[in-house]
Amino acid sequence: MYAFKKPVMIIGGGLAGCEAAWQLIRRGLPVDLYEMKPLVFSPAHQSPLLAELVCSNSLRSNLTDSAAGLLKQEMRLLRSLIMDAAAQASVPAGRALAVDRSAFSRYIENVLGHEKRFRLFRQEVSSIPDDCHVIVATGPLTSPAFAEFIQSLTGSRYLYFYDSISPIVMGDSIDYDAVFRASRYDKNGSDYLNCPLDQHTYEQFNKELLNADVVSKHSFEDARFFEGCLPIEVLARRGMQTLAYGPMKPVGLTDPKTGKPPYAVVQLRQENRDATMFNMVGFQTRLSWTEQKRIFRGIPGLECAEFARYGSIHRNTYINTPALLNKTLQLTSNGNIYFAGQITGVEGYVESAAIGLIAGLSLATIREGKKFVPPPKTTAHGSLVEYISTARTEDFQPMNMNFGLFPPLEGRCPKKEKGMRMAQRALQALNAWSKEVS
Numbered sequence: 001m002y003a004f005k006k007p008v009m010i011i012g013g014g015l016a017g018c019e020a021a022w023q024l025i026r027r028g029l030p031v032d033l034y035e036m037k038p039l040v041f042s043p044a045h046q047s048p049l050l051a052e053l054v055c056s057n058s059l060r061s062n063l064t065d066s067a068a069g070l071l072k073q074e075m076r077l078l079r080s081l082i083m084d085a086a087a088q089a090s091v092p093a094g095r096a097l098a099v100d101r102s103a104f105s106r107y108i109e110n111v112l113g114h115e116k117r118f119r120l121f122r123q124e125v126s127s128i129p130d131d132c133h134v135i136v137a138t139g140p141l142t143s144p145a146f147a148e149f150i151q152s153l154t155g156s157r158y159l160y161f162y163d164s165i166s167p168i169v170m171g172d173s174i175d176y177d178a179v180f181r182a183s184r185y186d187k188n189g190s191d192y193l194n195c196p197l198d199q200h201t202y203e204q205f206n207k208e209l210l211n212a213d214v215v216s217k218h219s220f221e222d223a224r225f226f227e228g229c230l231p232i233e234v235l236a237r238r239g240m241q242t243l244a245y246g247p248m249k250p251v252g253l254t255d256p257k258t259g260k261p262p263y264a265v266v267q268l269r270q271e272n273r274d275a276t277m278f279n280m281v282g283f284q285t286r287l288s289w290t291e292q293k294r295i296f297r298g299i300p301g302l303e304c305a306e307f308a309r310y311g312s313i314h315r316n317t318y319i320n321t322p323a324l325l326n327k328t329l330q331l332t333s334n335g336n337i338y339f340a341g342q343i344t345g346v347e348g349y350v351e352s353a354a355i356g357l358i359a360g361l362s363l364a365t366i367r368e369g370k371k372f373v374p375p376p377k378t379t380a381h382g383s384l385v386e387y388i389s390t391a392r393t394e395d396f397q398p399m400n401m402n403f404g405l406f407p408p409l410e411g412r413c414p415k416k417e418k419g420m421r422m423a424q425r426a427l428q429a430l431n432a433w434s435k436e437v438s
Helices: 015-026 067-077 081-088 101-113 144-154 199-211 232-236 289-296 349-367 380-390 415-437
Strands: 008-011 031-035 058-061 096-099 118-122 134-136 159-165 168-170 192-197 264-270 277-280 307-309 312-318 334-339
Touching: 008 015, 015 031, 015 081, 015 101, 015 349, 058 067, 058 349, 067 081, 067 349, 067 380, 067 415, 081 096, 081 101, 081 349, 096 101, 096 264, 101 118, 134 349, 192 199, 199 232, 199 289, 334 349, 349 380, 380 415
Parallel strands: 008 031, 008 134, 031 118, 134 334
Antiparallel strands: 058 096, 159 312, 168 277, 168 307, 192 264, 264 277
């Protein structure tokens, strides 16, 4: 079953597929990676490059005592290509790790392209051969033809939810006299542009969202959104103050013109190194493009905003992983086939790459004739694998990295120390595990 001599076939050139490829190549295995771009684009992708970042250029917190930051640190310890690329392409983002998207993708494509064991095929795949090991990393935007094949292969009904993208504003169209630079609580410099709203402006903005036109979904699809990535117009319907306590919260910010926190704020995060584009933080939306231009230009500082990209919505697809995969990320009905990335039910760039990393390590270990044991549940990687392989199959939902996935700490621990204690325990366990794997 594991005596294949052919290169490992990876389907999908996103973060998970590229990370899996890198881990396999590092261990001496040849890889054939299939990416359908630029011949075929999904509704959300625009760049022909590998490892395209679609929704945002932020990889979230970089602090090790946060769950997302801990996952990144574990990936660095496991020599992640994605983390190397992020370090090379980073842009200012306070305590978060954000990157120049183009530089990020080009670094990954360049590194893999110079590997003798790596071959890239630009073509769409609609089925899986039975004479090699395969990692399916097609992501949440799997092409219809291949999605139909997987559905037939697994015999399982697909689950799905909607995910939406935040707009990007051109830097030279921002009124810098109306905004101020600051990070929350004055930490890590002043990496964000902040558009302050008084109460009247905020309430008017909220009312506009409630009455705005949105892009219609297909008649055969139910609108199920991922709770951690709700469109702003959906949040607005939950109450007048929901946005002010959510993506528009002014906590930790002081408007230098008034010496006080604004009533609400829209934060703009630098999108690229040249600061020519800024992402509207937390403003994922399904508003029509016409409505986005009209309503978002009502935000102070954005009256003349030009948009490099409007927000949009697309269907994200993922398999019912707990019913289909084991903890080695192999399909229980066919051990030659592995799944990795967001299609397994993890949510987020880094989470996707992390599962790609584990899939690569798992397959490489098994190709060596050894048994692969996933990282301990006390690690960030292990907790993700545990979740997607053991969650309830009846209501399985995509999940971001969070400390709720980890086993509880032993004994009592002050809340402010929890993150650091979790991180210390995780890194110690990961170091021991990685020595066994290597």
